[in-house]
Amino acid sequence: MIASALGSYPRIGEGAEAQKLRRSIQKFQAGGMTREALREVENEVTGEAIAEQEAAGLDWITDGLVRWEDGQTYFADRLEGFKRGQLIRYFDTNTYYRQPVATGPIRWKAPIAVDDWKFAQARASKPVRPVVTGPYTLARLSENAHYGDFESFAADVAAALHEEVRALEEAGAKAIQIDEPALVQDPSDEPLAKRLLARTLAGTRAEIWVALTMGSPVKLLDRALEWAVAGLWLDGVSDPALVERLATRAAAGTVKLGVGIVNARNTRLESADQVREALARVADRQGAERVVATTSAGLEFLPRDRAQQKLARLSEAAHTLGAGARS
């Protein structure tokens, strides 16, 4: 079984050297550093995030989203029609993001994540999957101060992100991750989210993996498994019923299952046995070839050393599955 990252990686660690990005951003914000010099530091830290994911044994990685101020502004700042609003709590975390405010028609202007992805893939020896905040989530976590209703706002966000997905595909990305955590909070919006995803993904050839994290995806599971996507990343920690469901539900369809079994939001270190056991139960029922091992969310909620330890456990568990360690 392969093991994958699920998005963000902690961008600073302990000690002065591990905090160079934090210091550089401060310096840049105070006018003491150029954009180009900051980009150099971001490149270095991206390289470290890649190296640490690879060293932990992951088979499929991301660039760690090192350049993202948060999941909303990274895209909203670079689309036409958004300005920055107030600080808002990100779901049930003690972290905050700048809420984008739509003040005009939302339009895609130019590639957003393409150069960052190309840089990362050139650095990495493992495949790097770019991450795009999904249309439902980007619209839901923003304030709409322009459109008459949420649906027309979200439809324009979906159309703008379609251009971004196409640009990533043209640049050579074989698989793309679409994050839809907001849908997990409000599963009743699934029909709308599905329409928006269809708009964003229209005509794409890349493998699309949609991430349903930051809460229990159990209520969404049956419907999401019918989406026209290659795979789902599922938070398997917020609600133990997810693993239970996957371990008992009949295998159906072709959608692959990224099972987020290592807790990305708590420092308690799982044992490889514990992780292996849960993965084995899902694999027995769903087929090992359909299952990818991952974390319950991106890792930015953890201190860096602990994130690395958790990834190592995850890889170990996935790679030794079925190797007689399942008793």
Next chain:
Amino acid sequence: MSNDALLTSSIGSFPKPEYLTKARTAFQQGKIGEPELKAVEERATRETIAMQEELGMDILVDGEMYRGDMATYFAENTDGFAISGLVRSYGNRYYRKPILTGPVRFRGPITVEWWKWAQSLTSKPMKAIITGPYTMMDWSFDEHYASRREACLDLARALHEEVRELADAGAKYIQIDEPALSVRVDELDTAIDAMAIVTSGIKATTLTHICYGTFEQIYPRMLDLAVDEYDLAMANTGFALVDHFKKHPFTKTLGLGVFDVHTHRLESVDEMRAGIEKTLQYLPPERIRVVPDCGLKTRTWDESRAKCANMVQAAKQAREKLSAAAR
């Protein structure tokens, strides 16, 4: 009209002056020692108290100049906790998060000496403020407890000791902050049970502050928290939440947030007074306190001062209008 009508107060934090921020950095870098830092914290506390007196506020706070993160500060002084490596709060801000590593036990008074000293500087009542058990649990990593509820109730027992010490020392108002509370509706019962432990047998007036989140979903059930007063953000939604009192009467004392702490805009006296007058349709003036929406630490000193000055003015005008009507 009683003397308790429309008393003014604030939530807890005031902006840290630049000289204090610099001193805290110097302390972290080992350039100054604890006594030097404490002297600077005391200077900032004196200035904060003096400002509140000058503005004519009724129930004062010490401004929390000696506290960093509101959960970490209490964790550092309670048994059962370790402190994590750096994790991101938002943007380029990072902090060290508490980790529950063993059973939580009260080690000894945490805020009592500061409270006594702050109270000695003024003849007005000085509010004592602690972080509540639910928020402490929710904002900590947990490597020890089997469940969130168990962790929360142990924290409640430890914090009860702190509240008792504060009451014994003479605190008339004791605030137990629960900003994390309004995010997860499914855990409201745990928070209610925990608060009952914290305030059990305490004679002082007890308050809680809840900010951000899903008021609509936890009201009126949240009135079961064992406190006398709730300080709630009302201005940032244009006092729309007050309308809920039409259907479900607010049965306790309300700390009515009359200005937004996340905007540079200075709300006018008229605007704040209108919010007070709207609330007076549902509650007698003795059960309304006039406060900011939240702590002021993200505003500048001048902004905080100007906003508080208008708040005091708004309460005064509302009181005068009530007296005139009663004559």
